[in-house]
Amino acid sequence: MAARIIRKIVPAGRAGTAQYSTGVRKVTLIPGHGIGPEITVAVQKIFEAAKVPIEWDEVDVTAVRGPDGKFGIPQRAIDSVNENKIGLKGPLMTPVGKGYRSLNLALRKEFDLYANVRPCKSLDGIKTLYDNVDVVTIRENTEGEYSGIEHEIVDGVVQSIKLITEEASKRVAQFAFQFARDNKRKKVTAVHKANIMRMSDGLFLRCCRDLATQYPDVKFEERYLDTVCLNMVQDPSKFDVLVMPNLYGDIMSDMCSGLVGGLGLTPSGNIGKNGALFESVHGTAPDIAGKDMANPTALLLSAIMMLRHLQLNEHADKVQNACYEVLREGKSLTGDLGGTGKCSEYTNAIISKLN
């Protein structure tokens, strides 16, 4: 209990508190299910070869039955997450059935993750119909259309409530502008539908406008959701950083990752008050699990994002350049990218490029 009081008094810095004097950072690692374990092993090997000062604290988040009868994350995982404040997560499968709370949701509540960041950048060597895409979608992660408040008022009439609060909108707008400034991005676009949802999206828009005045070095514009969709599929270079409420963010981020080659190549980071969690957003792919056919690129790029968040930029650049070069060469690509290489071959190719 004393530890908890002390933890509250001593403010947790942005880089987290679990740091040894040698500068090695401790990170919670959640391998996940399906291809999760293989790709996490691949990332660990690459980081080891690149001599990244990270110590992995592997935890299992398979649901266990708590004292109240409901399934939830084991306490060991929660403690690890609270201590390290940074996590890397593979794909999770929530078992279907009563009593299983969604593990993703539980993690989100534990860390209090409020912003989801997904940078979508065209990769050299992966040919899609769209070139030169460089968009970052920042999505509000806690409320909006996914508040889960639904009722059947009368037989045959269902209402679902979309909740927008000033606090959450301000928080995510602040994060977006700060992100733009830190990463030297030029423009932030607020995506909304305030012509129809006047009060809710109107509030979101007002919060964004307010914060724009505090960051005069970053250009701010506001666009309707339909216009953004229309322009994004014609000319993605028109957009830089997009900030939006939950549902639009979900759809836009998936659409943007479709432009660069799919979920197997897109990193994703969730930033919270209490830490940050970086993850791969693809599925568990149970059909290729254990066959050394998985593509670790998404998890690797997320891990690189994590390094940048921890201010370990030289290590991040090193690993990133190695990864991009292997993709550019196109010799050891895995099956989903059109190649015939195995996961281990791909990993070794990246390790060899590190030297």
Add this chain to the structure above:
Amino acid sequence: MAVRLLSKIKLLPELRGAAYVSSAAAPAELSDFEVQHKTPVIRKQKLIPVAQYGGRHAVTMLPGGGIGPECMGYVRDIFKYIGAPVDFELVDIDPNVDNDDDVQYAITTIKRNGVGLKGNIETKSEAAYVTSRNVALRNELDMYAYVLNCKSYPGVSTRHKDIDVVIIRQNTEGEYAMLEHESVRGVIESMKVVTASNSERVARFAFEFAKRNGRKKVTTVHKANIMKLSDGLFLETSRRLAEEYPEIEHNDMIIDNCCMQLVARPHQFDVMLMTNLYGSIVSNVVCGLLGGAGLLSGRNYGDHYAVFEPGTRNTGTAIAGKNIANPIAMINASVDMLEHLGHHFHADLIRRAVNKTINVDKVLTPDVGGTASSSEVVNNIMGNIGRC
């Protein structure tokens, strides 16, 4: 005595409606009206346009704002050139006024005429109690289905070729219910309403459309994994109706996956059915894939009224008055309207001319990669009428 008893029975109120109390032959005294409406007949739901004098139709024209007025001018020019039997009744809606009188008048004229042609109406007021005028129009006329026929034009260069998708979107409820309130300061709730009756109507519309037009597959787009009750109801309704049409394949897809598939492989889709907001997103994505907001036209259908407009409902204020707006969307909308009214000869004339202008002559406005002005495009179309 039997006669007296019988006459008393006839006077009983319950029996007054009954036609026969005795076994005597029924009197053949039903009027034509009663024969039509009281004898059981299976009536087909068909939109019957109201014909006026001499086979000409009256159509309400709502230019709206932005590029609406100039495009409506082009439509009038073309109609005058070919002598189309349509008279336009123009209703201007002032965007700066807060009251609803203009909109009510427009609705009355559409109810009278049955058919409308409209641009996008601006609602300048940002006050929360003022409903969007376009939404008010659709809800009042109960036009519950919006159909967007997306077919690639070979003459426009796009990344994807030969797309042929039909988007059918629920037009009156869903996220556009416009029911919002501030429960606590700084917390706003916005309601999305999904009803079983509207979902069923639009799903049935979609399947009937697919059947009538020889389409093979209907895809329902939803987010029922998160919004379990609302989108769940929509999905369940379309699944239930799919069983009544076994010759049409039905599958469903989550909206984010759908958007991803649309930008990568749009050819897997045929007819797409969805609620209001997802319809807006998907129709803009598909229009973007096809070359922009200036080419396609959409049709609002209700049980009694139909209104035609440019597909993506953009006002285009930035390019208004500069003679660079793409008039094709509005012209396509007017062609749809002619077909709906049954004037197939005139509709065909214009459609073939438009196709020739885009695919063969390649006279296009800047938004689709050409260099011509709007008036040049329209002149080219008028030149092609009757010659292809």
